[in-house]
Amino acid sequence: MTEFPETRESLLLQIKSPANREAWDQFALIYQPVIYRLARHRGLQDADAQDLAQQVLMAVASAIGSWEKTNESVRFRHWLRRVARNAIINVLSRRPRDRGAGGSSVQELLMEQPLPDSESDAQIELEYRREIYLRAARIVRGDIEPDTWRAFEITVIENRSIDEAAVELNKLIGTIYAARSRIMRRLRETVQELEKAES
Amino acid sequence: MNLNVRTISCDPDRFESFLSGELSDTEERELTLHLNTCEHCRRTLEQQAAEPGAWQEAENLLKPLGFDSPAIDENSDSGLLKYPTRQPLQIQSVLDALRPTDDPEMLGRLGGYEVSGVVGAGGMGVVLKAVDKSLDRTVAIKVMAPHLASSGAARKRFAREAKAAAAVLHPNVIAIHSVSNDESLPYLVMPYMRGTSLQKRLDREGPLSLLEILRIGSQIAAGLAAAHAQGLVHRDIKPANILLEDGVERVTITDFGLARAVDDATITHSGVIAGTPQYMSPEQARLPNRLAVKPWNSAATCSASAACCTPSVPAAHRFEQNRRTASCDASSTKSRLAFANSIRISPNGFAGSLTG
Numbered sequence: 001m002t003e004f005p006e007t008r009e010s011l012l013l014q015i016k017s018p019a020n021r022e023a024w025d026q027f028a029l030i031y032q033p034v035i036y037r038l039a040r041h042r043g044l045q046d047a048d049a050q051d052l053a054q055q056v057l058m059a060v061a062s063a064i065g066s067w068e069k070t071n072e073s074v075r076f077r078h079w080l081r082r083v084a085r086n087a088i089i090n091v092l093s094r095r096p097r098d099r100g101a102g103g104s105s106v107q108e109l110l111m112e113q114p115l116p117d118s119e120s121d122a123q124i125e126l127e128y129r130r131e132i133y134l135r136a137a138r139i140v141r142g143d144i145e146p147d148t149w150r151a152f153e154i155t156v157i158e159n160r161s162i163d164e165a166a167v168e169l170n171k172l173i174g175t176i177y178a179a180r181s182r183i184m185r186r187l188r189e190t191v192q193e194l195e196k197a198e199s
Numbered sequence: 200m201n202l203n204v205r206t207i208s209c210d211p212d213r214f215e216s217f218l219s220g221e222l223s224d225t226e227e228r229e230l231t232l233h234l235n236t237c238e239h240c241r242r243t244l245e246q247q248a249a250e251p252g253a254w255q256e257a258e259n260l261l262k263p264l265g266f267d268s269p270a271i272d273e274n275s276d277s278g279l280l281k282y283p284t285r286q287p288l289q290i291q292s293v294l295d296a297l298r299p300t301d302d303p304e305m306l307g308r309l310g311g312y313e314v315s316g317v318v319g320a321g322g323m324g325v326v327l328k329a330v331d332k333s334l335d336r337t338v339a340i341k342v343m344a345p346h347l348a349s350s351g352a353a354r355k356r357f358a359r360e361a362k363a364a365a366a367v368l369h370p371n372v373i374a375i376h377s378v379s380n381d382e383s384l385p386y387l388v389m390p391y392m393r394g395t396s397l398q399k400r401l402d403r404e405g406p407l408s409l410l411e412i413l414r415i416g417s418q419i420a421a422g423l424a425a426a427h428a429q430g431l432v433h434r435d436i437k438p439a440n441i442l443l444e445d446g447v448e449r450v451t452i453t454d455f456g457l458a459r460a461v462d463d464a465t466i467t468h469s470g471v472i473a474g475t476p477q478y479m480s481p482e483q484a485r486l487p488n489r490l491a492v493k494p495w496n497s498a499a500t501c502s503a504s505a506a507c508c509t510p511s512v513p514a515a516h517r518f519e520q521n522r523r524t525a526s527c528d529a530s531s532t533k534s535r536l537a538f539a540n541s542i543r544i545s546p547n548g549f550a551g552s553l554t555g
């Protein structure tokens with residue numbers, strides 16, 4: 001895998017506007033795991049999936065400079081998502097052998113206009129949505145008691161019974177109902193906030 | 200539904216205040232007690248918390264995928280961002296639990312250790328890189344995941360791992376410097392080794408040469424033999440648990456999290472599959488009832504060590520981790536074949552040590 005140690009900094013420096021830098025950070029934070037999971041779903045190993053996420057983000061980052069010069073009319077976030085979508089579909093549609101080589105120019109991922117691919121679009125959308133949920137879960141979990149979160153985790157995420165949760169956590173059944181409802185509400189609110197921030 | 204209870208205190212008006220955390224402690228307690236018996240209010244509260252689609256979506260999207268926590272390798276080139284990339288919840292919660300440190304280079308403090316980074320994350324916990332200030336040496340600290348630390352059974356298992364691994368003093372078995380089980384998060388301290396796991400090596404460089412199979416396999420066998428001499432069976436031998444040190448030709452077995460004493464019979468009838476399906480021994484996986492498991496014995500562990508070195512276990516199968524039965528099938532056909540092949544190409548002595 002080609003490394004780009006010295007380009008890394010300069011790529012980031014290319015983003016001049018502070019608002020855009022922040023948008024980029026948010027974007028990369030969300031898309032890195034999204035691309036990683038998409039790659040794992042397609043059968044790539046951990047290390048290769050990480051490399052691939054890196055490669056796509058590199059490609060997108062390398063195009064930012066030109067966007068800032070010419071394209072101020074399109075919202076930066078939307079532009080990022082569109083470029084990323086194309087790069088993801090391009091990289092995933094390569095045959096595994098070509099992917100492994102990796103050394104090919106990151107620019108190639110941006111040059112090709114992929115064919116419409118509704119299946120990939122749906123997968124990207126799903127993984128994006130999953131990332132929003134995971135982030136929301138981390139936020140909600142951060143400011144509640146561990147047992148309260150466990151009540152939600154056991155009964156909703158693990159889809160086990162209320163009774164099991166009550167026994168495992170040594171709590172009243174009513175407490176489990178109360179806890180999981182309140183977390184569900186907070187989770188939904190947090191998801192909505194994150195979605196709004198990203199749109 | 201208990202009509203009495205309902206007429207006394209069914210009060211859906213309180214739900215909205217409760218959901219946004221505006222009820223007093225007493226009111227919350229009352230509501231909780233009411234929910235303990237009133238089926239009607241449970242349903243109403245849940246509907247008010249979020250529409251059924253949101254509950255379903257939360258379940259679908261937050262369910263573990265089996266590969267959602269890429270191990271964080273500080274030497275990897277994933278440092279595109281100046282900030283840490285998204286960390287799995289588990290890592291974040293361990294980092295949050297560290298005590299503050301004065302050293303700006305460090306992430307936090309745990310006992311007498313200054314934590315400088317995250318080496319990886321696994322099922323049981325998170326491995327941190329840290330400095331032992333008193334001895335001025337770098338160590339790896341395995342910290343139990345906070346969501347497990349509240350479970351007595353998990354703490355016991357963690358303590359068992361520490362005890363098991365500490366009992367074996369052998370160059371091919373990870374040493375245990377110390378153990379802490381009293382703090383809110385139990386942890387064990389091991390030497391920090393520069394190197395890579397056999398899994399990563401296989402992923403990146405493909406099959407091992409015969410010479411390497413012999414070199415690595417014989418060291419795994421020696422380490423396991425030392426463990427067996429202490430009455431221990433590792434039960435989870437797989438490439439991810441084999442460390443290859445940089446620069447030295449030394450192999451170290453890690454993660455005694457599933458180890459059991461040889462004479463410990465509790466697992467025999469429990470119906471719980473121990474170990475990682477792809478690397479279970481053929482005799483362990485090939486059973487009339489796939490969920491019934493024979494106890495690990497030394498032969499089973501040793502054949503797992505052979506499977507470790509023969510990367511003929513197709514990559515595709517590693518993605519079937521959540522499909523136990525599929526994996527067990529693969530183990531009983533393809534990896535058995537791989538195992539048989541490894542024996543055929545091996546000198547007798549080596550094959551003997553693996554199957555013995």
Ligand SMILES: [Zn+2]
Nearest residue numbers: 205209237240
């Ligand atoms: Zn009621």
